[in-house]
Amino acid sequence: MKTLIVRFAPDGKPQLRQVPDSALLTGGRPLFLGENDTEATFTVMPAVRISRLGLAISRRFAARYYDAATLVALRIPAVGATPSETDLVADSALTVGAWMPVPEDRIWNIECPDGTATRWQVADNFERAIEAVSERSTFKTGDILALADFSTCFTAPRDSRPEWALNSATTLHFKIK
Secondary structure (H helix, E strand, O other): OOEEEEEEOOOOOEEEEEEOHHHEEOOOOOEOOOOOOOEEEEEEEEEEEEOOOEOOOOHHHHHHHEEEEEEEEEEEOOOOOOOOHHHHHOOOOEEEOOOEOOOOOOEEEEEOOOOOEEEEEOOOHHHHHHHHHHOOOOEOOOOEEEEOOOOEEEEEEOOEOOEEEEOOEEEEEOOEO
16 A cells, blocks of 8 residues: 655646655554654645556546545644655654545535634546556555645644544544644
8 A cells, every 4th residue: 555645736747755654643543742842733635545456547537546535634844844755754744534435526625623614626636646646656455645735734732632524524633642
């Protein structure tokens, strides 16, 4: 299984980052901060789970290759900072939320822990990303694909339990220790 974060450059070319399995925080485990850290900053992104084996997938058929949606939170050094290669290999750098059926209307409403809400028009963007990635790599069942172009930053203090909801269903939640 692999986790890929895709961002499209202004010229339309995809920029890919692969997150190692050791960086995934799953199963309700808490995120442990360093002794001197008082808070953690995240960028939260929409993600889908790949459900079929595929290579060189046309955008037209890409929707057949994912079966579930969630939100993922990538820990970053500070608000506004972009993740570097070293951030992605850190243990517990990426928290994966609970999987749910893919929203049919293709507009994702994200509710943040601070009460704010964001609407993401994700129509065709996952398909575009699947087409771009599958030109270079084979997708396998269970792979995760996240879109960095649709992200929001959030900072949470130590000993908090931030929660994000996708279309009113709590999807991503964890404890910060």
